[in-house]
Amino acid sequence: MELIIDQKVIDSLYEAKIFVQSPADDDRVIDFFRSNFGRPEVSIVYFVLTDKCNFSCSYCFVRNSMPDGYQERTMSMTTADRGLDRFCEIISRNQETFSKEKTIIFYGGEPLMNTKVLSYLLDKIRAYKLAGKLPEKTSLSLVTNGSLITEKIAKLLKEHAVSVGISIDGDEAVTSANREGVKGNPIYSNVMRGFKICTNAGVDVGVSCTLSVESVKNFQKTMKTLVDDLRIAGMGFNLAMATPGYPLPNGYAEEASKCIIDAYKVFRERGIYEDRIMRKVNAFVEAKVYPYDCGAAGGGQIVIAPDGQIGVCHGYLGERKFFCSHVQESSFDPETDPVFLEWSRRSPLFMEECQRCSALGICGGGCPLQADIDTGSIWGLDSRFCVHSKKTLEWLIWDLYDQFRK
Ligand code: SF4
Numbered sequence: 001m002e003l004i005i006d007q008k009v010i011d012s013l014y015e016a017k018i019f020v021q022s023p024a025d026d027d028r029v030i031d032f033f034r035s036n037f038g039r040p041e042v043s044i045v046y047f048v049l050t051d052k053c054n055f056s057c058s059y060c061f062v063r064n065s066m067p068d069g070y071q072e073r074t075m076s077m078t079t080a081d082r083g084l085d086r087f088c089e090i091i092s093r094n095q096e097t098f099s100k101e102k103t104i105i106f107y108g109g110e111p112l113m114n115t116k117v118l119s120y121l122l123d124k125i126r127a128y129k130l131a132g133k134l135p136e137k138t139s140l141s142l143v144t145n146g147s148l149i150t151e152k153i154a155k156l157l158k159e160h161a162v163s164v165g166i167s168i169d170g171d172e173a174v175t176s177a178n179r180e181g182v183k184g185n186p187i188y189s190n191v192m193r194g195f196k197i198c199t200n201a202g203v204d205v206g207v208s209c210t211l212s213v214e215s216v217k218n219f220q221k222t223m224k225t226l227v228d229d230l231r232i233a234g235m236g237f238n239l240a241m242a243t244p245g246y247p248l249p250n251g252y253a254e255e256a257s258k259c260i261i262d263a264y265k266v267f268r269e270r271g272i273y274e275d276r277i278m279r280k281v282n283a284f285v286e287a288k289v290y291p292y293d294c295g296a297a298g299g300g301q302i303v304i305a306p307d308g309q310i311g312v313c314h315g316y317l318g319e320r321k322f323f324c325s326h327v328q329e330s331s332f333d334p335e336t337d338p339v340f341l342e343w344s345r346r347s348p349l350f351m352e353e354c355q356r357c358s359a360l361g362i363c364g365g366g367c368p369l370q371a372d373i374d375t376g377s378i379w380g381l382d383s384r385f386c387v388h389s390k391k392t393l394e395w396l397i398w399d400l401y402d403q404f405r406k
């Protein structure tokens with residue numbers, strides 16, 4: 001079949017920066033973006049309030065990477081106190097960027113197993129905002145399995161404007177295929193109750209949906225749960241991590257990527273925001289390079305472990321690789337720390353294998369931890385994301401083409 005593309009379409013493709021006049025134009029753009037990235041600028045802190053959890057999920061990459069004999073801990077108020085002070089010191093070293101948006105994320109294990117320290121930190125954060133130690137634009141998030149949410153906790157979260165992300169993978173059968181309580185007890189009704197309590201209390205609540213093998217296989221049902229039952233306004237899909245404890249079958253990345261694209265077609269009709277694809281859509285529409293796919297890549301986040309160690313990615317909590325400081329070390333400076341300097345350049349912009357990839361501009365490079373698991377280095381490729389990025393780009397181009405033809 002002969003494909004005839006008229007001049008109007010070709011001109012539009014130049015305008016959208018999909019076509020360039022010569023490879024030198026491409027190189028100039030990449031050089032420009034390279035010169036703007038590759039320096040750690042911390043704007044996110046993870047407080048791992050505990051690494052204990054009341055659930056046992058087969059795909060949990062934090063749990064699956066914990067060595068035998070790993071001792072789980074719960075963060076003390078003193079550690080939380082010092083951790084917040086360290087974050088404030090780090091962000092206030094650069095007054096030019098201080099007022100830019102910052103994010104504080106409460107994480108676990110299951111963070112609601114340590115509500116005492118959560119509540120303590122929320123009060124302290126409010127006081128620090130008032131005192132100008134934290135910028136006004138500091139947003140707060142809680143990543144939880146939702147099962148321990150009560151009316152009292154929801155009230156606390158609402159009062160402090162904490163947005164909540166609850167992990168829900170689909171309907172009960174899909175969710176239960178990989179998730180149960182630590183005593184083997186069913187968990188679905190508790191998770192859904194937590195979601196409803198938050199909604200009723202007016203908490204800003206979204207869903208974090210891990211595309212497990214089962215939720216991909218039953219994606220129509222997963223969509224029904226998200227759109228019809230939960231009536232979500234915003235959410236994020238996560239590709240499942242391939243670990244020795246949760247190996248992914250051949251073809252997983254292709255199928256999961258198709259699910260994300262199919263969901264986007266529905267979501268854009270209904271005004272539902274899905275974070276995973278919107279990062280790529282925005283980069284494509286705005287013709288801007290999207291350099292990193294997470295806060296760790298870019299050296300943009302610190303993770304405070306329950307015992308006070310500071311690292312760059314919570315996925316390494318078990319083995320403590322890339323944990324390079326402690327809340328007691330006031331001299332810690334991510335801008336000069338070798339770990340953070342290395343991670344700040346972990347972007348397709350600086351990766352040899354990505355230089356001639358058509359998806360470089362929208363990719364972000366996926367998850368360095370997955371690359372490390374697969375290849376032994378954060379500088380390897382996260383092959384799941386290569387599939388996701390390339391499939392998304394192809395679809396975006398055809399979608400744009402269809403719109404030009406209308
Ligand atoms: S490296 Fe992977 S696990 Fe760590 S923060 Fe980034 S996306 Fe998450």
Ligand code: SF4
Pocket residue numbers: 348353354357358359360361363364365366381382385386387389390
């Ligand atoms: S799709 Fe893969 S090869 Fe292409 S830029 Fe992303 S990580 Fe690099």
